[in-house]
Amino acid sequence: MVDAARARKLADRIQQIVAEMLERRIKDPRLGFVTVTDTRITNDLRDATVYYTVYGSDGERAETAAALESAKGVIRSEVGRQTGVRHTPSITFVMDSLMENVAHIDDLLAKARARDAEVARAAQGASPAGDANPYREADGGDDDLGEDVDGADFGGHDAAGDGEDGRSGRPSS
Secondary structure, three states: OOOHHHHHHHHHHHHHHHHHHHHHHOOOOOOOEEEEEEEEEOOOOOEEEEEEEEEOOHHHHHHHHHHHHHOHHHHHHHHHHHHOOOOOOEEEEEEOOHHHHHHHHHHHHHHHHHHHHHHHHHHOOOOOOOOOOOOOOOOOOOOHHHEOOOOOEOOOOOOOOOOEOOOOOOEOO
């Protein structure tokens, strides 16, 4: 096993190398507007997974996937040359569904806003079903507010004057 910090550093370095290769060296016309979003590497440093997004239609995404698969060997050899590790990790390109997730979350937020607006419109002229203030307010004049049913107040003192403090089995002292 390898140190997790070393694996993360290598994954970050592979991400930089792949992004630079796609920007400068790979001249495939099928390659669309690609953004490398993340890279993960296994603990034994043998396999690296590169996540990417493509701006465009489904056809452009498929063409970009094919271009990345055909350029995989060149990219792997450059990764091996620039990182200097004993065994160059195999590279797998995976389409990151980040943009679809963002669109889905935006749709859910729009639906929630619409429902909130509906509730606000329905509540605009509504009145409460019961009392306007259903909570009893203390006016300070009640003497029995601090007493328990047994006659002991909440502090456990002898409120009834019978020598008991309200707790079972113990006379007051």
